[in-house]
Amino acid sequence: MLQIILLVLGALWLGLLWLVGRWVVEAVRARRYGTCEPAEVTEVFRTSVKVNNRPRYRLKWRDGQGRAGQSLLRTSEDLESFRPGSPIRIYQGIRRAWWAGDIGDRPGGP
Numbered sequence: 001m002l003q004i005i006l007l008v009l010g011a012l013w014l015g016l017l018w019l020v021g022r023w024v025v026e027a028v029r030a031r032r033y034g035t036c037e038p039a040e041v042t043e044v045f046r047t048s049v050k051v052n053n054r055p056r057y058r059l060k061w062r063d064g065q066g067r068a069g070q071s072l073l074r075t076s077e078d079l080e081s082f083r084p085g086s087p088i089r090i091y092q093g094i095r096r097a098w099w100a101g102d103i104g105d106r107p108g109g110p
Helices: 003-031
Strands: 036-049 055-065 068-070 087-092 097-099
Touching: 003 068, 003 087, 003 097, 036 097, 055 087, 055 097
Parallel strands: none
Antiparallel strands: 036 055, 036 087, 055 068, 087 097
């Protein structure tokens, strides 16, 4: 019985590792090879997620072609300088766009 439980837990762990690894690879590929585009912040909103009993926030944006996107989870201090209409830079990936504030800038600039 213990072997079955450990097998299931191991499979779940490998699945989560694969999922997180895929996100990381997509972000790195978008930064390295994707087009860098300007976007405009449409909203800074509070999520239902809490880390260490502190709420987390996200940026929402709209790019030049009208596609919407959102950032990874951040603290309110990280996003306090952003208001609707603020310009940001995003990198277009294969499946989604990534905010430069989440994944960093390319070596040598945008």
